[in-house]
Amino acid sequence: MMKTNQNSKETYQRFHVLHRILHIVIIFNFTLLAITGFLLHFSGFGWARFLVSIMGGAAAAGWLHRFCAIFLYCGILVHLSWLFYYKFALKKKLSGPDSMLPKKKDIKDLYQNLRYVFNKGTPPLFDRFSYLQKFDYWSELLGMQSMGITGLMMWFPEFFTRIFPGYFINIAGYFHFYEAVLAVMYIGVVHMSDTHLHPDIFPMEKSIFTGKIEKERFMEDHPGEWERQQMIRTNQTDQ
Amino acid sequence: MQTGTNRKKIKFKTGWIGPLLTAGCVLLAMTWFSNALARTGTAPLSTWFVQMDQYAGAAHGTLKCEECHGPMTGNSKSHPDPEAVDFLKTQTKRNFDYKSCKKCHKSAHERFQKGEHATAAVKQRADGKPSKTGFAPTCGDCHSAHYSKSHRTKAVIGKEMTQTCGACHGDQKESYLANYHGKTAVNLGYEKAAFCTDCHGAHTTISLKDQEVVLNACKRCHSDATPEFANIIIHDSTKNPDLKNDIKRSGLKWVHIMAALSLTFVVLVLTFFYMHTGLMILRKLHEKLRRHK
Numbered sequence: 105m106m107k108t109n110q111n112s113k114e115t116y117q118r119f120h121v122l123h124r125i126l127h128i129v130i131i132f133n134f135t136l137l138a139i140t141g142f143l144l145h146f147s148g149f150g151w152a153r154f155l156v157s158i159m160g161g162a163a164a165a166g167w168l169h170r171f172c173a174i175f176l177y178c179g180i181l182v183h184l185s186w187l188f189y190y191k192f193a194l195k196k197k198l199s200g201p202d203s204m205l206p207k208k209k210d211i212k213d214l215y216q217n218l219r220y221v222f223n224k225g226t227p228p229l230f231d232r233f234s235y236l237q238k239f240d241y242w243s244e245l246l247g248m249q250s251m252g253i254t255g256l257m258m259w260f261p262e263f264f265t266r267i268f269p270g271y272f273i274n275i276a277g278y279f280h281f282y283e284a285v286l287a288v289m290y291i292g293v294v295h296m297s298d299t300h301l302h303p304d305i306f307p308m309e310k311s312i313f314t315g316k317i318e319k320e321r322f323m324e325d326h327p328g329e330w331e332r333q334q335m336i337r338t339n340q341t342d343q
Numbered sequence: 344m345q346t347g348t349n350r351k352k353i354k355f356k357t358g359w360i361g362p363l364l365t366a367g368c369v370l371l372a373m374t375w376f377s378n379a380l381a382r383t384g385t386a387p388l389s390t391w392f393v394q395m396d397q398y399a400g401a402a403h404g405t406l407k408c409e410e411c412h413g414p415m416t417g418n419s420k421s422h423p424d425p426e427a428v429d430f431l432k433t434q435t436k437r438n439f440d441y442k443s444c445k446k447c448h449k450s451a452h453e454r455f456q457k458g459e460h461a462t463a464a465v466k467q468r469a470d471g472k473p474s475k476t477g478f479a480p481t482c483g484d485c486h487s488a489h490y491s492k493s494h495r496t497k498a499v500i501g502k503e504m505t506q507t508c509g510a511c512h513g514d515q516k517e518s519y520l521a522n523y524h525g526k527t528a529v530n531l532g533y534e535k536a537a538f539c540t541d542c543h544g545a546h547t548t549i550s551l552k553d554q555e556v557v558l559n560a561c562k563r564c565h566s567d568a569t570p571e572f573a574n575i576i577i578h579d580s581t582k583n584p585d586l587k588n589d590i591k592r593s594g595l596k597w598v599h600i601m602a603a604l605s606l607t608f609v610v611l612v613l614t615f616f617y618m619h620t621g622l623m624i625l626r627k628l629h630e631k632l633r634r635h636k
Contacts, residue, residue, distance in 0.1 A: 147530035148520065151374035162526075162533035221622045236619075258523075261575060262567040270574025271594030277523070278602040286609040294616045301624050303631040 114319040118311050122186055126179050127312050130244070133176035138288050140169040145281060173255055180248055201328060202232040206242070210235035231328035236298055247287060254280040393489050402493035411443055411488070441482040451546050455482070458547035476511040498528070501538035505529050508539045518580035537564060542577075552588050 119127075143152045144165055159165045191198050199205055213228040213235050220227045233241070257264045257276035264273065299309040304321070311317045323330050398404055403411075445452040455461050463479035482488075485507050505525070509516030519525040519539070528536035542560040543549055551557045557573040565572065574590050576598065584592055 144523075144526065144531075147526045151371075153530060154374045156531050162531035163535070165531075166527075217623070218619075221626045262565055262569070262572055265572040265575065266569055268571075269594065270571050271576055271591070271598050273575045274579060274594070274598040275601045278598065279605055282602070282605040282609050286612060289613055290616060294620045297620045297624060303627050 115316040116319065116322055117315060118317040118322075119315040121315065122182075124312060124315050126183055129179040130176065133172040133179070134287075134291070136172045137169060137176065138284065140165045140172070141284055142288075144169070170255075170259065173252070177248065177252055180245065183245075201332065204233060204238055204241050206235075206238055210238060229327040229331075230325060232326055234325075236294075240295055243287075243290070247283060251280060251283055251287075254283070398489050400492065401487075401490045403488060403491070444482050454544070454546035458544070459550060460548045480511075497534045497538070498532035501534075502529050502532075504539050514580055514582040515578055518578040518582075521579060522577050524577065535564075550586060552586065554588065554590070 143156050146152045156162060156165050190196050216225060216228040219225040254276040257273055261273045300306060460479045467473055467478050505516055520529060524537045527533040528538050551560055554573050558568060558570055561568040561573055574594060576591055576595055
């Protein structure tokens with residue numbers, strides 16, 4: 105990891121530019137998907153009717169929803185192809201302490217964190233990603249698959265009723281809606297609070313946009329990774 | 344040093360709060376207004392006393408009274424005495440014979456005769472037993488002969504139709520409006536989506552229980568529909584189970600089980616993570632305040 109000096113504050117590179125771009129793609133599409141989807145669902149209310157008419161009616165809002173869904177899924181495909189590139193072209197490991205893969209340590213960290221909340225111990229020493237960040241990542245990656253499938257079922261019911269019984273389309277509708285509620289209420293409250301509402305970070309955590317993290321935050325939030333990097337650095341200077 | 348930069352940031356933020364709040368208020372006001380506009384009343388029903396200003400602008404406005412009602416003096420009927428004390432209290436009853444609608448609306452009348460409303464009406468009149476919502480309707484129960492307007496858009500007719508049909512079929516109206524068809528068609532005025540008569544037929548008003556009949560209705564818009572497509576449940580309600588065929592009834596059971604399961608899952612996941620996040624923020628605030636002491 106590169107050490108860079110910016111305004112006399114020591115910062116470290118945390119996110120690759122591709123991941124920063126993909127995060128913005130997700131923000132943009134997720135927001136538009138949530139707005140258009142919930143407006144269509146709650147179209148019985150006057151305000152929803154008004155906002156849909158601004159977008160150009162039910163058909164336009166529906167197509168905007170589908171467009172954003174495809175755009176978002178393209179982002180996921182780019183991410184997956186980057187994983188292949190990372191593993192097979194750059195020959196780097198996808199597992200290990202820096203990875204997104206869930207580990208036993210995450211369960212331990214959760215337990216330790218809950219103990220810490222009730223003043224029964226010290227906070228856990230997170231690696232590159234905390235268990236909550238890993239949950240964010242996996243719920244996004246896997247949630248998009250089921251949102252995609254249920255969405256496609258409602259988009260092409262003629263095709264999917266050739267495979268499934270008819271009432272599966274109704275079930276898909278319920279799953280799609282409840283998962284949307286879950287996603288919006290999770291991202292809007294848990295993800296936002298976890299990143300931005302930390303008293304030392306408030307009002308805004310910018311590292312996913314700038315790609316840089318301050319030394320202080322790095323040491324406090326990701327002590328596991330920090331320790332390992334210090335060791336690598338000392339090894340390099342020894343040689 | 345750090346507090347200085349923080350204050351600067353907050354100042355920059357407060358500058359935007361005023362315009363943002365104003366924009367929000369304007370948007371709210373506009374949505375409120377559009378909400379008021381969306382509540383359009385339905386046309387008044389025909390009574391004895393015809394409001395001529397509205398009648399003149401309606402679809403039948405060019406017809407003379409006698410063209411439908413027949414000559415007043417011809418068949419020994421007498422007009423109520425306008426000078427009588429109880430004239431305005433006269434019971435307005437409709438004993439008009441709707442067979443005369445046939446003179447102009449021939450195909451509509453034929454379709455109505457074939458349909459389920461007409462069959463039910465004949466049976467109910469013969470038995471003398473009306474259903475919960477009264478005798479099955481004839482022309483005038485759904486159409487206002489004096490005030491119906493012509494040349495309206497499909498969306499406007501459809502919206503009114505949902506009210507008209509919903510007056511007797513309230514549960515069906517509710518479940519239709521909860522479905523994607525009803526939401527886009529009635530709520531958002533999307534004319535390609537199906538209104539009541541697009542599936543149940545104008546004037547024939549058939550209950551879509553038989554799978555083949557359903558499939559025919561679906562195919563009017565979904566040309567690639569297969570027999571299984573007809574098993575998608577549109578009126579997603581358990582209120583009138585005997586109106587559904589067996590396949591849909593058993594499907595509906597699973598739909599509601601899965602919906603309840605997914606709702607439970609959402610509630611459980613959110614409860615856990617909300618508690619987790621709330622406690623964590625409190626703990627971190629506590630830590631920070633203790634450091635400042």
